[in-house]
Amino acid sequence: MTAWGIFGAVSPNLSNWLTPLWLLGVGASLGLVALLVLWLVALLVSRVTPASEGGRATAGENILVRMLRLPMILLSRRTVREVPGAIREGGLWPVLIVVVSLAVFSVVGVLFVQEPMALLRAMERLPNVGTVMLEATVPVSELEDANDEFSDPVAHEVAATFRWDEVRRIVFRSDQNLTIATRPFNEVKPGATIDLIAGEDLAWVAREQAVNPFVEQDVERFYVRNLGSSAATLTSIITTAPPHPEVFTIPLTALAVVLVFLFYLLHRFAAPRLSAIALATYKSEIAQPLFSIIAILGGVLLVFFIWIPYNTFGEDIKMLKDSGLTLIMVLGIVQAVWAASSSISEEIEGRTALTVLSKPIGRPSFIVGKFLGILWTVAILFVVLGLLLLIVVAYKPIYDGRESSTQDITWQLCHLEMTSVIPGLLLAFMETMVLAALSVAISTRLPWLANLVICFTIYALGHLTPLIVQSSMGQFVFVQFFGQLIATVFPNLDHFNIQAAVAAGVPVPAIYLGWALVYCMIYSMIAMLLALILFEDRDLA
Numbered sequence: 147m148t149a150w151g152i153f154g155a156v157s158p159n160l161s162n163w164l165t166p167l168w169l170l171g172v173g174a175s176l177g178l179v180a181l182l183v184l185w186l187v188a189l190l191v192s193r194v195t196p197a198s199e200g201g202r203a204t205a206g207e208n209i210l211v212r213m214l215r216l217p218m219i220l221l222s223r224r225t226v227r228e229v230p231g232a233i234r235e236g237g238l239w240p241v242l243i244v245v246v247s248l249a250v251f252s253v254v255g256v257l258f259v260q261e262p263m264a265l266l267r268a269m270e271r272l273p274n275v276g277t278v279m280l281e282a283t284v285p286v287s288e289l290e291d292a293n294d295e296f297s298d299p300v301a302h303e304v305a306a307t308f309r310w311d312e313v314r315r316i317v318f319r320s321d322q323n324l325t326i327a328t329r330p331f332n333e334v335k336p337g338a339t340i341d342l343i344a345g346e347d348l349a350w351v352a353r354e355q356a357v358n359p360f361v362e363q364d365v366e367r368f369y370v371r372n373l374g375s376s377a378a379t380l381t382s383i384i385t386t387a388p389p390h391p392e393v394f395t396i397p398l399t400a401l402a403v404v405l406v407f408l409f410y411l412l413h414r415f416a417a418p419r420l421s422a423i424a425l426a427t428y429k430s431e432i433a434q435p436l437f438s439i440i441a442i443l444g445g446v447l448l449v450f451f452i453w454i455p456y457n458t459f460g461e462d463i464k465m466l467k468d469s470g471l472t473l474i475m476v477l478g479i480v481q482a483v484w485a486a487s488s489s490i491s492e493e494i495e496g497r498t499a500l501t502v503l504s505k506p507i508g509r510p511s512f513i514v515g516k517f518l519g520i521l522w523t524v525a526i527l528f529v530v531l532g533l534l535l536l537i538v539v540a541y542k543p544i545y546d547g548r549e550s551s552t553q554d555i556t557w558q559l560c561h562l563e564m565t566s567v568i569p570g571l572l573l574a575f576m577e578t579m580v581l582a583a584l585s586v587a588i589s590t591r592l593p594w595l596a597n598l599v600i601c602f603t604i605y606a607l608g609h610l611t612p613l614i615v616q617s618s619m620g621q622f623v624f625v626q627f628f629g630q631l632i633a634t635v636f637p638n639l640d641h642f643n644i645q646a647a648v649a650a651g652v653p654v655p656a657i658y659l660g661w662a663l664v665y666c667m668i669y670s671m672i673a674m675l676l677a678l679i680l681f682e683d684r685d686l687a
Contacts, residue, residue: 163544163560174245174400175253192227244530264390279384301327301371306365313384325341326370327339419507419511423519424515427516431481440480444473448535463546467567474527487589494590520585521579536564539567573644584637585601587673609640
């Protein structure tokens with residue numbers, strides 16, 4: 147129940163919508179606290195770091211020397227004191243505004259969300275849950291009364307500690323026939339025992355069993371009757387989760403906030419000249435009217451998607467997810483192509499690049515710095531529009547429920563739909579990163595219009611080629627050869643498409659995101675190497 151729900155001031159629909167967003171806000175608050183603690187620790191360490199050892203790296207130092215000096219550079223007194231200024235003037239400032247807004251909502255939202263204290267207590271249980279395996283030896287159970295052949299066998303106690311409301315799954319296995327209970331057998335209700343057959347695994351899954359032997363009772367031990375002829379080895383694999391597993395969103399959000407800030411500050415202070423080019427590129431592109439137009443257009447369309455009748459017979463939210471992810475990705479690609487053309491191609495044609503390279507800045511630093519600046523511009527667009535998409539998706543089940551007069555909409559459903567979009571946003575950003583790297587390489591030789599045509603041709607081929615090869619047309623030798631050639635040379639962008647997962651309601655596993663990130667990084671580095679090769683002998687005069 148919400149704090150204001152007692153007085154009837156908050157509708158259930160509003161509470162169901164805001165509770166998932168409040169979890170994001172709590173995670174953002176923890177992320178800010180963690181960053182503040184890290185900065186204070188670095189400030190204390192910098193006070194005892196000798197000034198001579200924490201100086202800036204010089205241009206004559208090789209890469210190995212710079213890597214060895216990197217910890218001292220990052221923990222120098224000057225560097226630590228420059229952190230607030232680095233946040234204010236770079237790409238972290240819009241991110242900080244978004245994170246602080248979420249943190250403020252985490253405080254104000256306590257009045258609107260459902261059972262905030264219960265959710266926070268569930269988060270405290272996160273270190274204590276997971277999967278554990280217990281093994282125990284159970285002696286043969288003799289009869290309680292040796293003179294009575296109908297007497298019950300003796301029950302042996304096996305240590306096992308977990309909370310009844312946290313158990314999600316238990317797998318039992320033994321080499322003897324056993325009967326298992328969670329309380330003394332004389333207190334067990336009929337049918338509330340677990341009969342285990344020797345050599346067979348028995349899985350007890352919460353919410354799938356007619357009888358729950360763990361209801362409203364924390365388990366401290368199992369009571370086991372060994373019905374076999376010899377001692378049994380009982381193995382119990384216990385999987386537990388907090389009463390509200392949705393609270394996993396809190397630490398994941400905090401970790402994401404910390405990693406984003408640390409990554410930016412790391413490349414800012416580790417490579418100052420490269421970061422200076424990236425910062426100038428970011429400031430130039432963020433001030434362009436196109437960025438504001440794209441951000442406003444994307445925001446208006448995402449909100450408008452709520453009321454569009456998709457006519458999918460109850461599956462409108464899946465169309466909303468797919469449309470929203472595609473919209474954000476396409477807008478991000480347009481921004482990346484435009485930024486690459488305006489910051490590289492136009493600077494080369496206008497002789498601005500020659501002026502920049504006349505300073506002690508090499509061509510590799512120029513190209514990589516431009517790419518990072520473009521990437522930060524696109525990242526800001528993804529952060530703003532991505533957060534708006536999460537808000538819209540969290541509200542969509544409530545809107546559809548009201549339209550169809552459905553009364554069983556819960557905040558857990560809104561949270562599930564909202565979090566299922568996050569892997570799609572990450573994959574869409576990876577795809578945009580690959581196309582941004584290709585756009586940078588193309589911009590070293592070609593103007594904006596040619597860059598746009600080539601990039602969107604690669605976008606179309608990257609998504610269509612795998613389908614063509616797998617279809618009936620792929621049976622033709624020429625079509626199969628051409629499709630495999632395109633799939634080998636061009637990026638397979640279908641790796642970043644989760645349309646099938648969204649349509650089937652299947653979550654995207656973390657291992658898939660990891661391999662997609664590896665593919666994205668490898669292809670982006672190949673594109674950047676191509677950009678360096680094309681730009682190395684480009685005449686700038």
